Amino acid sequence: MPPLQSLIAFEAAARLGGLSRAAVELSLTQSAISHQIRNLESWVGQPLFRRVGRGVTLTAAGELFCETVRNTLKTLSDGRERIEPYRNMDSVLLACSSDFAAGWLMPRLPALKGQHPGIEIWLITQEELREIDRIDVDLIVSTQALESADLKSVALLEDRAIAVCGPRMATRLQARPFPEVLMAAPLIMDEHRPEWAPWLADYRPKEGSPQRSITVDDARLLLTAAEQELGIAMVSQLLADVALQQGRLMSLPQIPGFPLPGLWLMKSRLTPRTPAVEIAFEWLCASAAAVH
Numbered sequence: 001m002p003p004l005q006s007l008i009a010f011e012a013a014a015r016l017g018g019l020s021r022a023a024v025e026l027s028l029t030q031s032a033i034s035h036q037i038r039n040l041e042s043w044v045g046q047p048l049f050r051r052v053g054r055g056v057t058l059t060a061a062g063e064l065f066c067e068t069v070r071n072t073l074k075t076l077s078d079g080r081e082r083i084e085p086y087r088n089m090d091s092v093l094l095a096c097s098s099d100f101a102a103g104w105l106m107p108r109l110p111a112l113k114g115q116h117p118g119i120e121i122w123l124i125t126q127e128e129l130r131e132i133d134r135i136d137v138d139l140i141v142s143t144q145a146l147e148s149a150d151l152k153s154v155a156l157l158e159d160r161a162i163a164v165c166g167p168r169m170a171t172r173l174q175a176r177p178f179p180e181v182l183m184a185a186p187l188i189m190d191e192h193r194p195e196w197a198p199w200l201a202d203y204r205p206k207e208g209s210p211q212r213s214i215t216v217d218d219a220r221l222l223l224t225a226a227e228q229e230l231g232i233a234m235v236s237q238l239l240a241d242v243a244l245q246q247g248r249l250m251s252l253p254q255i256p257g258f259p260l261p262g263l264w265l266m267k268s269r270l271t272p273r274t275p276a277v278e279i280a281f282e283w284l285c286a287s288a289a290a291v292h
Contacts, residue, residue, distance in 0.1 A: 002043045007069050009036035010048065014066045018055040082136070086273075091120040092280040093273075096141035098125040099219045100263065103239030104157070105141075112283050119276050138268075138277040139284070143261035149269075156265040156288045159238045161197070163255035166229035170250030173232075178254045179203055186213035186231035188222055197234055198258055223249065236260055241291075 012022035013033060023030045041048050048062035058066055096105065101123055112119065124137055140146065145153040165173065169185055176184050182203070187196055187210050195201060200210075213231035216222060219239055226233040227248050232255070243249040265288075267281050 002040050003036070006036040006040040006043075007073065009033045010040050011066065011069050011073060013037060013049065013056060014058055014062065017057065088120050089274045090116070090118040090276045091122060091274055092276045093122045093124060093136065093138045094141070094280065095124040095137045095139070099236065099239050100141055101125055102220055103223075103236065103243075104241055107242040108287055111287070112280070115283070116276070116279055119279065121280070138273055139281060140266040141263055141284075142266065143263060145264040146266050151266050152269050153264050153266045154285065155262060156284065157238060157263045157291065159236055159260040159262055160257050161234045161260050162237050162240065162257045163232050163234055163252040164223075164226050164240055164244070164249045165232045165252060166227055167247060167250050169229050169232075170252065173252060174250075176254070178256070181252065181254060182210045182232075186211040188213050188225045188231045188233040189215040190219065190222055190234070191215055191217040192219075193234070197256070199256060238263070 009022060009026065009028070009032075012025050013019050016022050016025065019033045019037070020030050022028075023033045026033070037049065044061070044065060046061050047059050048065060049056040050059055105123075109121065112121075141156060145155075147153075165185065173181050173184055189196060189212055214225055216225060219236065222233040222235050223240060223243055225231070226235070227243065232252065234257075237257075237260075240249055240251075244251060265281065265284055267277065272278055
């Protein structure tokens with residue numbers, strides 16, 4: 001195999017279009033760059049560059065090989081990033097949905113950092129994970145409890161859908177009874193829940209169907225649209241938690257909500273990767289208990 005330094009020199013010269021520029025970037029002499037590239041050309045058995053004026057350009061073979069080299073260097077870089085948390089024994093790899101992270105977890109992380117300033121949380125925002133890979137993740141928050149002898153699963157949070165809107169619209173709608181209130185403002189639709197609410201299909205008002213304002217495919221955009229007074233959104237109470245506390249959203253309690261899948265917290269029963277894993281696990285449990 002060719003020396004790694006030769007691949008780095010080759011990629012830099014190809015990207016920058018010159019040996020001298022590559023030498024400056026890599027803090028080497030131009031003769032050192034030339035030597036590395038000659039070694040690489042000897043290894044592949046053909047020229048990879050041709051000189052153009054004071055610079056260089058790739059040959060056809062060089063263009064093909066450069067793609068392979070870049071992919072190889074990226075793989076190495078990605079591999080290094082993957083193990084980066086292991087440098088810090090106060091790191092925790094937490095996998096959860098982006099909605100949970102943005103709506104419930106992120107506003108509470110300052111409290112964890114206040115108690116444990118050195119802890120470092122790595123958030124892996126994936127919607128659902130089916131197993132814990134002790135290399136890639138320490139804790140999982142998911143709507144499904146993973147069943148395994150090696151996993152500990154605890155019920156973390158209950159959730160339900162609630163109707164919300166912006167403060168100005170709430171002032172106008174708060175005295176409107178159900179179901180009349182649904183005809184007094186447009187509905188903000190979630191593409192993943194086109195029925196808006198499970199009971200809406202059975203609602204047949206004499207004066208027609210509720211008006212629709214906007215349809216989005218991201219639950220966080222539901223909150224934004226409601227905050228912008230675009231209509232009434234049916235959202236996860238966990239996702240809307242902080243916006244409700246801050247007064248950016250108001251609930252409409254006269255509109256019936258409905259249950260959503262609860263959240264489970266999972267960790268391996270084996271020895272945790274770092275002591276911080278147990279700290280984060282207990283903190284999540286305590287923070288969830290404080291909600292009830």
